[in-house]
Amino acid sequence: MNPDIFQLFSLKDRVVIITGGAGFLGMQYADVLSMAGAHVVLFDLKDEMVMQESMQKITNASGVEAMAVRVDITQKEAVEAAVDAVVKKFGKIDVLINNAAMNPAVGSKDAEALFAPYEKYPIDLWRKEVEVNLTGAEICTQAVSPIMMNQKRGVIINQGSELAVTAYDHRVYGEGSGKYKSAAYIATKSALLGLTRAWAEYLAPHGVRVNMFCPVGMQTPTHPEDFVKRYSSLIMFGRMAQGGEYNGAMLFLCSDASLFMTGANLIMDGGKTAW
Ligand SMILES: NC(=O)c1ccc[n+]([C@@H]2O[C@H](COP(=O)([O-])OP(=O)(O)OC[C@H]3O[C@@H](n4cnc5c(N)ncnc54)[C@H](O)[C@@H]3O)[C@@H](O)[C@H]2O)c1
Secondary structure, three states, X not given: OOOHHHHOOOOOOOEEEEEOOOOHHXXXXXXXXXXXXXXXXXXXXXXXXXXXXXXXXXXXXXXXXXXXXXXXXXXHHHHHHHHHHHHHHHOOOOEEEEOOOOOOOOOOHHHHHHHOOHHHOOHHHHHHHHHHHHHHHHHHHHHHHHHHHHHOOEEEEXXXXXXXXXXXXXXXXXXXXXXXXOHHHHHHHHXXXXXXXXXXXXXXXXXXXXXXXXXXXXXXXXXXXXXHHHHHOOOOOOOOEOOOOOHHHHXXXXXXXXXXOOOOEEEEOOOOOOO
């Protein structure tokens, strides 16, 4: 094979911001993108120590300089300051991945309220989810887009979910569980698809691409066994996604391999939504 083919996937010296970058999928993305040569910048709310450790982990594995900024993506001025700091350090921004969201794992005790029945769902939680999952993406996009327009290039990826195009099948929680995946989560993921298309159209004349990535649930050690079994039965491959399985898709979307793609929705779900 001609080695030039691999250049399509190279992110050498590209600067990539990942919101929610210190989280479960964020760290997997940071890892692969950094391995492909990118300077990865983590935007997250986690403790400063966790942020620094996460950044160090990435740098140690790839040898490429990374950066961590503790920032709340719902705070416009703080996001603008964080973006300024990235430009000051690296001189540009090539990719923004709007990945942060309120997405508690099934079985996590501290997030019980996020699984409440719809008619009783606390409206302040609804508002918070809209704020983080949707408004946060809008704020970050507003902050980086002038830089990308000036550069006449850039990539924005909105992390969706297969729930952008489906409802949740609550039978996976087990009969009588009383658990429901929040309607706000599903509504904000659907809305992100609209945000993707709106910004794709707006930024296309400036050479900036905007796409959406919609994965299905990835298995974690905290998932109860019976949940994994029921969830897997909804997927053509008969299993949940495993760690690292979304890395190739994210590398494709960030790199020149997807150069002619904008306003699109890439669904990677083991066949779940096709069933
Ligand atoms: N894990 C999955 O199986 C799965 C499946 C489909 C879609 N997704 C989507 O992937 C993305 C990442 O999910 P995850 O499972 O890694 O979740 P996660 O909870 O591990 O990571 C989310 C990260 O976002 C951060 N965050 C939350 N609010 C923030 C704010 N206001 N400002 C800055 N950072 C904030 C959190 O601190 C956390 O590190 C989400 O958009 C989620 O909806 C995940």
